[in-house]
Each structure stands twice: as C-alpha cells, then as structure tokens.
Amino acid sequence: MRGYLKVATVASALLGAALAAPIIKVHPGDGSDIIITSQDTVNATQPAPANATATNSTFKLAENVASSNGQLPLFLVNNFAGAINAYVTGLDSNNQLVMLQPDGSWLYPTCDPTVSTPQAVTANVAIPLGGQGSTTQVTLPGYISAARVWFAAGNLEFFTVYSTATNGPSLVEPSAVNPSDPSAAVSWGFVELTNTEAGGLYANISYVDFVGLVLGMSLLSGDGSTQSAKGLQPNAVSTICSLLEAQTAKDGMPWTDLCQVDASGTPLRVIAPSDYVASNPDAFSAYFPDHVSEVWTHYSTNTLTIDTQAAAGKVACTVQGDLLTCAGDNRGYARPIAGDIFGCNSGPFAIEADDNDVHRAVVPRLCAAFDRATLLMTGGDSQPGLASTSYYQSAPTNWYSAFVHQNEVDGKGYAFSYDDVNPDGDVNQSGVVADADPQVLTVIVGGPLAG
Missing domain, CATH: 3.30.920.50 (Beta-1,3-glucanase, C-terminal domain)
Structure with a gap:
C-alpha cells in the first residue's frame, strides 16, 4: 500500500519559488532534496527475508507464455528513438518490498532503521531494453501488488527509508512534481499494476498526476481476447506544453508552469494542475x-x-x-x-x-x-x-485534462480523479486492462507502433 511519510523534505518555500517561474527548468539534487508523499512511496508491511533474494525465473523468450503462480510474462516493446531502462517495483504476496533484478529474481530492498534520511538503493535494478523496434521479454517471479513498471530514457534513482508505522522499509520512488528530485532530469513514466491470485491482473495508465514518457499497453487474456490502452501520441509532452503556453497567453493563468524542461529546454513532463496548486495555493486563485x-x-x-x-x-x-x-x-x-x-x-x-x-x-x-x-x-x-x-x-475549465485527451490515441487514460464520470453508454476513458486469467502484459514505450 502506498502511504505518507514526512522525511527529509525540501523547504516548501524553496519549492514554491522554484515552481513560480514560467516553464520549470529541473535541477536534480540528491537524497536531501527528496519530497516524500503517498504518491511516491511503497510501504512494506513485512521485513525483507533473511536471504534478501528470491530466484524464481529469468529473462526468457517464453515458448509457453501462460502465467502460473503469479509468474506473469511482460513483453516490453521499445518504440523510442533511444536507450530505455525498465524497472519493476512493488510488494510480493507476503507484502514484502521487492524490485526486479536483471537476472529475473526479486531484490528485497532493506534500510537501516537508525538512519532517518533516505538511503540509496545501490543494487542493479535497471533492465535495459533492446534498440528501437525490439521486444524484451521478462517474467515476474510471483504475484505483486502496489506495483509499477517504470521506463526511463536514462537511469532512475530509488531510495529506502524505515517506516515506524509498518516496521519495515518504504521505497521512495522518483517524484514527477519535485524539480529537485534526483531523477528530475530524466524522462520517465510508468504503468501501475496489481496481479494477485484472488483478483487477477489490474493494470492502469493514468495522467491524473503527470504526463511523461509515452506508454501504451495491451493484455492477452486466457480466453484469447485482448484489451488495450494505447496511450498518448509520441510527441505528446511537447505538444501539450505548446498548447498550455498558448492558453497562458490567452487567459494569463499559469498553465505554462505545469511544464518541466531539462537544461537545454527540452520538455520532460507536464504535471497536473492539482499537484501544482498543492505547492502553489494561490496559482489559480482568480480562475474559478x-x-x-x-x-x-x-x-x-x-x-x-x-x-x-x-x-x-x-x-x-x-x-x-x-x-x-x-x-x-x-x-x-x-x-x-x-x-x-x-x-x-x-x-x-x-x-x-x-x-x-x-x-x-x-x-x-x-x-x-x-x-x-x-x-x-x-x-x-x-x-x-x-x-x-x-x-x-x-x-474556466481544466485545460490540462482537455489537452491530454486531445493527444490520446484511443481516448483512454484519466486526466483527473473522476474522469470516469460519464453518462451511461458514453465513452470509457479508463486506461485500464484487467483479467482474472492474464497471459501476457505488453507495454510499449515511445508511442504506438505503426499499423
């Protein structure tokens, strides 16, 4: 379960000042610059096992892709013009914190309970994808919940802190809304998933908090049917930033401030106005x-x-x-x-x-x-x-949500918390794939494949 921890935060006044300038230029920091919220933590309710590893499967070109004992095959398709690393984080069936290692086994991250500041995960948990157009096939060793499959055009940094509430380690994940996060200069995104014996697979693409590296996915079910959520157009981040900039020129509201760029000015991500206002309460005070x-x-x-x-x-x-x-x-x-x-x-x-x-x-x-x-x-x-x-x-309307939907390939993916509210029989905007008998989850990074 994702929980809230107040640990080693950046002073809110500094964050507010950083976010006040039009188009936010990120400035990656270190562990002391981390802002820890419920959106960016996974809390174990059990400590790591004594051996701190669990080898059940390795990368394989699965001839028989049927999942068993939670060993779900993931097909990771790189449609991005550049190098991509994948990461998998979550809780195993015993509610122990896990990360997938390149050899296909679980890593059980630990932390020193006497240290109050975030501690870097130094183990190798980056799974490099093949070049553009390739598919990397991996298998999850077992059931997993509160999970994310991350993709990054670079290296992401993860940390742990000890939670007295759960008496176990909490994983501190990269934050999209903090321009000083250690991973701030990296373009990244994730899909969320839970795969349990009782409930089957539930995977989701959401833009409720931010738009980042473009992802899409499809699910092959046990009956042979497929479900999909194709995600955004390949250049969605740049397009949405341009639309928000134009909207700011029209109404004077800080829509442009939702865009984060790297040192060269290249757009990295767009944060949702709800997250921006959380750090800048007066930002849209005259809008509604x-x-x-x-x-x-x-x-x-x-x-x-x-x-x-x-x-x-x-x-x-x-x-x-x-x-x-x-x-x-x-x-x-x-x-x-x-x-x-x-x-x-x-x-x-x-x-x-x-x-x-x-x-x-x-x-x-x-x-x-x-x-x-x-x-x-x-x-x-x-x-x-x-x-x-x-x-x-x-x-006045939520232009962030409007522009996100304009750039969705198939209209799927929430852009605010209650984006599923529609008249009966109208569109299903959920970016969800789910099935009690999942066979293969395919995730495409970099935009949908041609055809």
Whole structure:
C-alpha cells in the first residue's frame, strides 16, 4: 500500500519559488532534496527475508507464455528513438518490498532503521531494453501488488527509508512534481499494476498526476481476447506544453508552469494542475470564483439533477443560503476553489467516513462538471448528462485534462480523479486492462507502433 511519510523534505518555500517561474527548468539534487508523499512511496508491511533474494525465473523468450503462480510474462516493446531502462517495483504476496533484478529474481530492498534520511538503493535494478523496434521479454517471479513498471530514457534513482508505522522499509520512488528530485532530469513514466491470485491482473495508465514518457499497453487474456490502452501520441509532452503556453497567453493563468524542461529546454513532463496548486495555493486563485458565483446564482432558482447512477437514482440539488444541497444528502456543498476543482478531494469535495451513499455519488459528478465546464451549458442541469464531446468547450475549465485527451490515441487514460464520470453508454476513458486469467502484459514505450 502506498502511504505518507514526512522525511527529509525540501523547504516548501524553496519549492514554491522554484515552481513560480514560467516553464520549470529541473535541477536534480540528491537524497536531501527528496519530497516524500503517498504518491511516491511503497510501504512494506513485512521485513525483507533473511536471504534478501528470491530466484524464481529469468529473462526468457517464453515458448509457453501462460502465467502460473503469479509468474506473469511482460513483453516490453521499445518504440523510442533511444536507450530505455525498465524497472519493476512493488510488494510480493507476503507484502514484502521487492524490485526486479536483471537476472529475473526479486531484490528485497532493506534500510537501516537508525538512519532517518533516505538511503540509496545501490543494487542493479535497471533492465535495459533492446534498440528501437525490439521486444524484451521478462517474467515476474510471483504475484505483486502496489506495483509499477517504470521506463526511463536514462537511469532512475530509488531510495529506502524505515517506516515506524509498518516496521519495515518504504521505497521512495522518483517524484514527477519535485524539480529537485534526483531523477528530475530524466524522462520517465510508468504503468501501475496489481496481479494477485484472488483478483487477477489490474493494470492502469493514468495522467491524473503527470504526463511523461509515452506508454501504451495491451493484455492477452486466457480466453484469447485482448484489451488495450494505447496511450498518448509520441510527441505528446511537447505538444501539450505548446498548447498550455498558448492558453497562458490567452487567459494569463499559469498553465505554462505545469511544464518541466531539462537544461537545454527540452520538455520532460507536464504535471497536473492539482499537484501544482498543492505547492502553489494561490496559482489559480482568480480562475474559478466568477464562474462558481454564476453557478450558485443559476441554481438558486433552477434545479440541478445529479444522476447517481446507483440505487439513489436521480437527486435534485439547489442552492440554499450559500450551500448547494441535494435531496437525501447528509450535508451540503460550499463554493469550491481551484485546488478543490482540480484535485476533487478537498473542500466541498472531500469525502468523510460518515458520508452517506448519496454524498459519495454526488461528489465525483459535481467535481467532474466543474472540471469540464458543463454546469451552465444547455442541458448542463443534468449531471452527468451531456456527451463527452461537450466537455472543455468553454472557460474556466481544466485545460490540462482537455489537452491530454486531445493527444490520446484511443481516448483512454484519466486526466483527473473522476474522469470516469460519464453518462451511461458514453465513452470509457479508463486506461485500464484487467483479467482474472492474464497471459501476457505488453507495454510499449515511445508511442504506438505503426499499423
């Protein structure tokens, strides 16, 4: 499970200053510059075994690709014009922290519990891919959860810290949002996956936090069927940065600041506005207030119908006082600000443990409507009700999400937390492949193959 650790952080004032300049130029640091968050850690709940290794399989050209005992074949296709390293991180079936070594065995990273600062993983965990157009075939030794398969045009640096909460090592992974991260100057990306005996395989491509090295994937299932999420166009990072720069010229908002570039000015990645605002709370403070006021005024005399797409059915919502209240909901909604809208997990969109099912259904649908600017459109009084072709058609809207979707090959891959909110029968924007009987997971780096 990914958890939160407060260890050896960069001063937030310095980070805020670094991110304030248009187009962020990364400046890689060392272990003291690491910012550790729940998005960038994997926490073991068991210590490493005494032998700290487990050899079950090696690289192989699998003649029989059927998986057994969690030994899932991965076909890693390099469609990138350059050298690529792959890495695999996660938890094994005993909830022990693992990384895949080039010989196909698990490495069990350890750390000194008496040292409070991050400790570098010095073992060789980089798996070099063949040249452009080649396929490298590897097999995971066993079941894995909370896992990522990383790809980098260079070398990534991983660290461990000791977690007193779990009494075990936590893996500190590269951070996309920290321009001082030791791996900041490397272009990289990952797919997330869990493969368990009980649940089978679930793998996901997501752009909720950032867009980096372009990846796509497909899954061969036991019945011979295939699923795919093709990812972004090959030059998506540069294209999205150009679109954001143009948007900043139009509205004066810091969209350009979402782009990170290397020392030569070459775009490396684009971070989501939710992560940017988390470090720069005032960045988009002037973007939404007028629109939110218009929404509140409109629904003080009109009814907003939220289709919960669940047992509660359709619920009526109106502004009463200064709260949007919905029938059957245990509490109302205050006016959201930029961080609430981009992140969908704070302010009125934070879900509490005692919230009822109506509230839990309204939050994603209401936040998605703000991100997509559909609440004041004709037909916007029913959410979700408008087709996906109506999203992002007016400002203020989440232009990061809009531009990510413009560059997706097949329209799959979330660009904000509730990007799966759509009318029944509309598009499936999930970048997920899943099956109870997975045979081969193929991941393509560098853009989809021709044809």
